[in-house]
Amino acid sequence: EKHGVFDFSSNLRVRNYDVNKQTEFFVNDINWKSNKWISDSGLESYFEGQLKTVNYNADNASEYKTDDMSSEVSGVLGYFTKLRLYKNDLVKGNRHLLTPKLLVRYAPGHMRDIDKNKRIYYSDLFNINKINEIDVIENGLSASLGFEYKKNTLDQEGIKGDERLSFSLGQVISERENSDMPSSTSLDQKFSDVHGETRLSIGKNANFNYNFALDQNYNEVNFSEIGGDLVMGNTKFNISYLEEKEHLGDQKYIKSD
Secondary structure, three states: OOOEEHHHHHHHHEEOOOOEEEEEEEEEEEEEEEEEEEEOEEEEEEEEEEEEEEEEEEEEEOOOOOOEEEEEEEEEEEEEEEOOOEEEOOOOOOOEEEEEEEEEEEEEEOOOOOOOOOOHHHHOOOOOOOOOOOOOOOOOOOOOOOOOEEEEEEOOOOOOEEEEEEEEEEEEEEEEOOOOOOOOOOOOOOOOOOEEEEEEEEEOOOEEEEEEEEEOEEEEEEEEEEEEEEEEEEEEEEEEEEEEEEHHOOEEEEEEE
16 A cells, blocks of 8 residues: 555566577566656656566577576666646537656666567557566666547536547657667667557447557658458458558558458
8 A cells, every 4th residue: 555566477488499499488577566646736657667587598599698597687667657638528529638648767787689570559658668578678768758639528417438539649768779679669769769549439330540650750651550440230340551661671461351
């Protein structure tokens, strides 16, 4: 009740790959999130942290120490705050919500080079560990800035109904470049790509969504994914289109079901 919530988890992973390479991991994580508090100005804030201990063996894997059992300890601390703003339009039956958000995080020490092709979305920007690798906490000082906008319906008594429209946008600003981070995430740069997502509901039978990543120069779209769902009786149709380029990859495809 005083200090918040602590979660402890252990993970065991054994991986054999490229014929003769093998890694064995035993990882313990302690995650902490403090109680939330609201200031007089309406800011809702909390602290969070993570402590990770990694014990591993590695055979023929050059990215790891290949001696006997190795152990590593890393940690991260973050401060998150947001401000909820809303306006009710009883005439048109809508509620507009705007929520600016900020996450400042710091992780000391070094990190292992991650050479995987990974992609992050807007929903990852406000996690203190954005890459979500079992054995790595990304290091350094950074801030995630963004906002969310939602438009919901209201009944005649001002009670919140269904969500009709949402739009979210955010970017990560780091103290320095970090070459250990995958370039496909853009988190290796001081200014990451600008990530966003949009959802639109038309009645109860049609929904559309759009995820995108805008280059830090704000001129080029490096990733876009647009999709829609249509419900007709007992049948549901889905179609989506994805396109990626530059550091995110080089592919385009359409899928439907």
